[in-house]
Amino acid sequence: MRVFVRKMSQIIPDLPEGPLDFYRKKASFDWKKLKVFLDTEEIVKYQNDVHKELQKLSIFKPNIHEGTFDDFRHKSTMQYLHYGDIDLLKMENQFEDLKRPYAALRTMFQLTPSSQIKHSVGDNLFTGVIRTMGTERHQHYADDSADAKIFGCFCLTEIGHGTNTKGMRTTATYDKKKKCFVFHSPDFAAAKCWAGGLGQVATHAVVFAQLVIDGTQYGLHTFLIPIRNPEDMVPFSGVTVGDMGEKIGLNGLDNGFLMFDNYEVSRECLLNKIADVTEEGEYVTPFRDPKKRHGASLGPLSGGRVNIAGVCEAFGSKALTIALRYAGVRKQFGPGDEEVPILEYQTHQHRLIPYLAATYVLKNFNTFFVEKFFQMQLDSIFGNNKNIGPDLGIEIHAISSGSKPLAGWLMMAAIQQCRETCGGHGYLKASGIGDIRNDCDANLTYEGENHVLIQQTSNWLLKFWPQILKREKIATPLESANFLSNGLDILNSKFSCRAEEELRRPENIMSMVQWLVVYLLKETHAKLENFPKDETSQFWAKNNIQVYYAKDLAVAFIEHYFLKKMLETINQSPDGNIKHVLERIFSLYGLWSLQKHTTVFYKGGYASGPNITDFIQNQVLKLCSELKDDAISLVDVIAPPDFILNSVLGHSNGEVYKNLQSAIFRSPHAMSRPSWWQDIVNWKYKKSKL
Amino acid sequence: MRVFVRKMSQIIPDLPEGPLDFYRKKASFDWKKLKVFLDTEEIVKYQNDVHKELQKLSIFKPNIHEGTFDDFRHKSTMQYLHYGDIDLLKMENQFEDLKRPYAALRTMFQLTPSSQIKHSVGDNLFTGVIRTMGTERHQHYADDSADAKIFGCFCLTEIGHGTNTKGMRTTATYDKKKKCFVFHSPDFAAAKCWAGGLGQVATHAVVFAQLVIDGTQYGLHTFLIPIRNPEDMVPFSGVTVGDMGEKIGLNGLDNGFLMFDNYEVSRECLLNKIADVTEEGEYVTPFRDPKKRHGASLGPLSGGRVNIAGVCEAFGSKALTIALRYAGVRKQFGPGDEEVPILEYQTHQHRLIPYLAATYVLKNFNTFFVEKFFQMQLDSIFGNNKNIGPDLGIEIHAISSGSKPLAGWLMMAAIQQCRETCGGHGYLKASGIGDIRNDCDANLTYEGENHVLIQQTSNWLLKFWPQILKREKIATPLESANFLSNGLDILNSKFSCRAEEELRRPENIMSMVQWLVVYLLKETHAKLENFPKDETSQFWAKNNIQVYYAKDLAVAFIEHYFLKKMLETINQSPDGNIKHVLERIFSLYGLWSLQKHTTVFYKGGYASGPNITDFIQNQVLKLCSELKDDAISLVDVIAPPDFILNSVLGHSNGEVYKNLQSAIFRSPHAMSRPSWWQDIVNWKYKKSKL
Structure with missing residues (x-):
């Protein structure tokens, strides 16, 4: 064990001592061990090597004050050209370990999103199209x-x-x-x-x-x-x-x-x-069939959607690192004369910690899903997928059409909360949150507008309804829809928790989400059946079942899959402390997500009376409170290094006020008189002379 | 009647013909008449005069490409200095009609928010402090x-x-x-x-x-x-x-x-x-009492909060004008070969029209509230408020502490939806939505962080609980809490709509919100009572009742007051068409807001079974659909003139593609080769020579 710990200290440097030690010392788990468990030792080393390469090149030094629009554009282009020369970021090098593409994507989107997109388009998408469509x-x-x-x-x-x-x-x-x-x-x-x-x-x-x-x-x-x-x-x-x-x-x-x-x-x-x-x-x-040809010609686009859920997580992790480290240091009010960190407040916990849990669940899903996608691509190139058939590609399309929107919505909401919970200082450009929000925002639109794209997920699910009615076995390559085999039994289940503490157990949360998916599938299908079968009616039918039905169905289905993948990871935890904190994350994300659907439980007769609401609310608040002492170490696990985070509020040293002072003092117009100072001296008098 | 119409055409110019005529011709009401009804003829004329003054000064010409940070700062300062010279915007001139301050605030925040804040601070707040605190x-x-x-x-x-x-x-x-x-x-x-x-x-x-x-x-x-x-x-x-x-x-x-x-x-x-x-x-x-002195010294700040709800509405109105006009022109998909405007889609309606309704309700509230606040200030200066006592000031503080946060949350969410519903083109700076979001964002923080500020509202409400229990008559100067006199009866009421169509009736919506407020008040009070009475316990108690209780209570109370004020306006409608469209707006905002609290209705035993959920959902969708043909004319009523809106997507002529072409072609780097073009020619070759 001691050997293992020493090894980890070698590959993961210690974080600087400072005001954040207050919470870091309270953490219930070893953050380095959790990082190695989630990312693997190979990936942590790979990322370290990428960071070293990037830090060698001055073009990647972040600069809060970017100059003009054209300066920024130029710099971004030069960054793109330079990192085309970093061997570790080349596709062939990334493919040595299929966990690398997501790790590389995360790092580059956190450091220089504009140049990363230029790289994705120019080097991956362009050549990908030539390979798949050209001769x-x-x-x-x-x-x-x-x-x-x-x-x-x-x-x-x-x-x-x-x-x-x-x-x-x-x-x-x-x-x-x-x-x-x-x-x-x-x-x-x-x-x-x-x-x-x-x-x-x-x-x-x-x-x-x-x-x-x-x-x-x-x-x-x-x-x-x-x-x-x-x-x-x-x-x-x-x-x-x-x-x-x-x-x-x-x-x-x-x-x-x-x-x-x-x-x-x-x-x-x-x-x-x-x-x-x-x-x-x-x-x-x-x-x-021209439709099939059309579909084939748009095939290369699906990779973008798989990646975007990862991009959203990369942005969300950055913002949450900033907001939670700030919350751990910023003090305001208190019961006596002593002020307490704002992370101690129920409201503050509830505003941020569920998003932290969501980010973990999303990161875990992406680690699995991006790897799976690249595996499929390689298998396709080398012809190893003959026995799988098109089902895997179809399932990846259905999942990514829902995971991309859900990831985008979750992380944009998280980023906005981070902005607000950092108060006025979060409104400074030097906080970094404004740029994160502005950059992340595009994810909701490109590669398929979220509300339109997510219809692909519900359309796929609707096809299973006849099979469910016939109690047929449903088995998809990624097992995302397998639970639908028991759809009719699930539909007959009821809320059965008698005590609040039961609710957070994984099996109870999974049962609730499964009921939700099947119920929404049944209701959405029924809505659709109400419309006549001609083309015009069906066109409007598909549109008129979206709100409250098809969209919620797709969201619940993706939430279920996120939770399922998280549970698989928890079951491989290397120690009890890690298992325990990941279980809390699982339960918080699960209950906080279910809470948004509570009305459906009442409406569908799954539950009645105050218990289900009280239990969920109490457990969400309890889990937030239980996780607050772990929150700083949890962001340490997912945080990029400081040169990438580039935030005065989020630096790992927690020295918020020193960092603020330094950033504000060195900003270009901080203390020099404006060049136009004469315009504001005695304005009225000067104007009367005109 | 004809005379009246001609008069309105004189004070409100016609909008340019174009693609938006499709919807403008479908509107169920006369938009000019509605504008005059909501704003008054005097205010419409006042605003026209202000617009004319502003258009005379070239410094107010909007410029999408602002140059450097310092250029923008300089321009904004010069704008501030210039509009200090516009007589109509001077305080003494605004006070001739107490509806003017809100009208002026709206216009200036929509045109030049930075200079307006400079003006508010330097000319109003600074002198206000001297008047109230100095000698x-x-x-x-x-x-x-x-x-x-x-x-x-x-x-x-x-x-x-x-x-x-x-x-x-x-x-x-x-x-x-x-x-x-x-x-x-x-x-x-x-x-x-x-x-x-x-x-x-x-x-x-x-x-x-x-x-x-x-x-x-x-x-x-x-x-x-x-x-x-x-x-x-x-x-x-x-x-x-x-x-x-x-x-x-x-x-x-x-x-x-x-x-x-x-x-x-x-x-x-x-x-x-x-x-x-x-x-x-x-x-x-x-x-x-040092606490009272402290309170008195912060008195001048409350005006800021009253105004900020108006500022949020000003930003929201701008964004919704852009997004809804775009939705009325942009076509995509359709049942046959013909594509339909995206405003026809259920999802699109549901994403935007409830926010349009919220903006109307908020604008109506602000019109009343800002006027009331300035009246109180004038009465205070001239000593006319001897018989009112401090209750009015306290109620204004309690309401503004809730209306400022709610307005901010609603309008930021509205702006984000507007960004997303405009798709990729909404991501262009020339759409205007990015700046609106970035500028509006500050409202959530300054003059009292929203989540902290709103505690003032629930604290005020909690004091009424003992009176409610004793069935005492509760009468506050602005009548916001009067309905609590019947608190115990309200608490015993149940959801009683038997048919979906009944639900949208104002009396039913008001009953539901009233039950919600009283129930949340009871529950919040009970939570608080559970804590020991010592100072430390009470400090944490106040913090630990916020989520799901005190905050929701304050929000529901403000929603109730928004609706009450809207109803008073509807009852003065000048004709049936206007009454009808305002009623739909009222019902949509009411039901859409209630929907967020549906769980509480189930939990508190106000309703059970599927009806309440189904009724609300169906009615929200129906009201959106009923309002979609009115939506363009509804934004015409609240839209600023084009020189203030300054958006390629939102121009009143609806010529989205022509405006886009013009904006893109004239942007500074559109078609010129970048000055650094040699850096990107044959990069690999050049690098090998280094």
């Missing part, structure tokens, strides 16, 4: 991209169309004589937009356009075309391309727009793995 | 301030203490020999901070410091001291003052910090209306 003739683009000779972006969304991908209006018309495609944007609403990297740095673009041959439309197809000259970055004639301008966040990333004025590109630009046009203008595809 | 010897400061010879700020908060005002550590020690006060800050945690205008423009400061005479502490007192030389803006020796640096929002405002190093100021700097120190160092005060 031999496109391979050289991937090589040039790896050699940083070109930069490729991904253009799907148009100004007038985002979520409804089929409605895109950019056309690629085949010209038989010239043997080329002619790209055209009918108007600005059809301009491609939002593509990351398109604004300033892209030389090539993957473009989704409606294929037209001889006046016949063949639907959306994928093309790879040059847009700017890589030698001088000047756009080609026929291409109007530019930057979308300042955004709420992520301003290091150059999101762009792109329009075509009868722009001609040779026939080979069509990414022709799933459909081709011959020189003579004949359309060839193995897909008979 | 004849301080009057010349108010005159100099009005003449813009000096600028005064208000320094209460310290780096280490905000909400707990009694914990402030800056000292003012009387030196009998020199007959002066010596100001001193023991360390940076005791630095005054966050004061608006202190960072760069203040020459004088109202400073709260612990008074010390001969080693004896006399508690917090208020001083008015010079800090910078008004001739050259250089700080006086012994004063360290500066700007706090970049913030999440409101960056036009120079929030500052202030430290003293044994800084001497003559004895007259004490604002000596409620306590004085004689030349010989004798302490004189008419207040025997």
Whole structure:
């Protein structure tokens, strides 16, 4: 045991002594041991090595005062170029241990989200599309991209169309004589937009356009075309391309727009793995059903959604580290003359600790899910997935369509609470929380607007209802829906806790969530059945079952899966203390989530009377209170190092006031008189002289 | 009738024709008539005149691209100086009609929040403190301030203490020999901070410091001291003052910090209306109880809270105007080939329309409440309030301590929904929503952190419980708590709606909210009674009844008052159409708010079974759907003119795509190659040469 502890001290440095020791000494568990348990020793070492590499490069030194918009954009681009050179962050190196991609993603999104997106788009998505949609003739683009000779972006969304991908209006018309495609944007609403990297740095673009041959439309197809000259970055004639301008966040990333004025590109630009046009203008595809071809062409996007739940957790962990460390140091009021840390207050605990629990549960899910996703990708590339069939991909799609929205909503709410619980000082840019919120905000929208995307999850679940009625065995590759096999029994269960303390037991929480999912599935299905079966009615039916039904169903289902994965991890705990604190986290997240659905328990007859409400409320408050002494050590486990956290309120030394003083004093306009001071001297008098 | 309509067209210009006509033509009411009804003809004219004045001055032209932090700060300061010259905005002019202050506040917070705060602090709060706390010897400061010879700020908060005002550590020690006060800050945690205008423009400061005479502490007192030389803006020796640096929002405002190093100021700097120190160092005060003196010295702050609920509404109205106009124009998906506006979707309606209803209810409350507050102030100045006594002030304090937090939470949530429902384009800075969110965010914190402040409301309500038990008549000046007279009968009432349609009736909604308030009052009181009566226990008791009890009680009470005031307005509707749409707004806000408390109805035995949940949910969705064709005209009523709204998505012409094109094309870095383009050409090759 002593050997084990010494080893951990070697790979995880001690945190500086200071005001946070008050809580750190109270922790019920060994935070280094928990970190190694959750992340694995290999990943902790990998992350340490990545941190060392990053710290060597001055371009990654955080700077609170970024200068102008253009300075920030430039710096962000240089960061992107530099970390393309860090070997440990390269895909092939990440794939040595499939827990690495999530670890790398977390670190880079916490340090430089804009450059990380540029990297994801230019290096992963662009080459991924070439691999999945292109053929031999496109391979050289991937090589040039790896050699940083070109930069490729991904253009799907148009100004007038985002979520409804089929409605895109950019056309690629085949010209038989010239043997080329002619790209055209009918108007600005059809301009491609939002593509990351398109604004300033892209030389090539993957473009989704409606294929037209001889006046016949063949639907959306994928093309790879040059847009700017890589030698001088000047756009080609026929291409109007530019930057979308300042955004709420992520301003290091150059999101762009792109329009075509009868722009001609040779026939080979069509990414022709799933459909081709011959020189003579004949359309060839193995897909008979255009819907399936359309689906296949959007396949590369699902990785984004899997990752985004991780991105949200990365942002949430940062914000909670800041807010909880601040809460452990900031004192205000007290029973006598002595003031107490604000973390001691019930309200403060209730505002933050459930989100801390949610972050743990989410991180645990992501660790599993991102690894699973990359495993599936590798298996697909190496042909190891012949016996699995498409079910795994479909289940990953269904889960990620729900986990991405839920993660986004949870973490945005967490970040907002962190901002508010840090009071006025949380409103300083130097607190870091404003940037975290502004950057995280985009996750609710890109790669599928949350409210639209989550319909994919409920649609998938609704298909199980007939099987449930027939008591058929339901077994999905990731086992997320297996419990539905007992759907009818679950539906007949009732709230059975007689004492408050029973409620927090994992089996009771799981029973309650399972009832919730099955009940909402039954009700949602019944709502849908009420509508006529014609296309128009069904279109509106799908829309009119969302609020209170389909969306809540999807959310409850994902909550159930989060809890299930957490329980599997708890059962492997290396010691009793760790098991105990993780169980509290599990129970708090579970009950706090269930609480939002309490009305459904009453409505559906699962419970009546005050007990269920009282029990849940009391247990949520108790668990918050039980976890408050562990809260600082719990954030130490998930916190990035200080150079990445970059917050005056959240530094691991807990010296909030010293850090504030230093940050405020060194800010550029802190103590110098403004250059325009003469404008404010005796204004009235001067004005009368005008 | 025709004459009336023509008159309204004269004072309210028509909105431009365009894509929004689709919904504008469907509206069930005359939007101009509703505007005149809610605002009064006088206020509409007043606002028009203010708009005209503002448009004459180029400094108020909005600019999406503000340049550097310092440029923005400078511009904001110049705006402040200029609008001090707009006669209509002067206090004496506003007081001609007590509906004007809210109208002016709304406009200025929507146009230039940073300069408005500078104005509120420097021109209203500073002079207000002189009037209420100072004596004849301080009057010349108010005159100099009005003449813009000096600028005064208000320094209460310290780096280490905000909400707990009694914990402030800056000292003012009387030196009998020199007959002066010596100001001193023991360390940076005791630095005054966050004061608006202190960072760069203040020459004088109202400073709260612990008074010390001969080693004896006399508690917090208020001083008015010079800090910078008004001739050259250089700080006086012994004063360290500066700007706090970049913030999440409101960056036009120079929030500052202030430290003293044994800084001497003559004895007259004490604002000596409620306590004085004689030349010989004798302490004189008419207040025997230091707590009461402390309370009196913080009196001038309550106006801020009354106004902030209005500020939140001003921000929320802007965001909802943007999001709803966008929702009326943006099309995506549809049952056939034709796409439908996203406002047609149930989810979209449910995400936005309840917040629109909340904004109407809040605006109606503010119109009443701000006027009432200023009336009380005027009565106090002119001595007209002798027969009212302190009860009105106490009730205004209790209500504003709850309405400020509730307004802030509601409107921040509304703004976030607006950001998300505008999808990717809502993430553009040009949408305006990011700045609205960042600026509004501060309302949750300043002038009393929301969760701490709202305890004042529940504390006030708890005092009524013994009266309720004795069935005593409860009558408060603003009648907010009068219904508690029947508390015991209300507590015995049960949910009695037999049909869904009954639920939306005002009398049913009011009954439900009243039951909720009384039940939560009873339960909160019972919780409190469980604790021992010693000081320490009571301190923790007050903290440990907040979640689920005291806070929910305060929220429900304020919701009730919002609804009561709305009902009074509805009853004066000028025509049936207006009455009808306002009733829907009332019912939607009421039921949507009640929905958040549904669990309490079950728990408290007010209802059981599925009806109450089903009825509320169905009615909320129905009301959203019934209001969707009115939504555009409803935002037209509360929208600021386009030059103030300043949003590419929210312009009243509805030409979203044209406006987007124009904004994106003219943004500074849109189509020019970045100055650093050579850095991104052939990066790998260049790096290998290094």
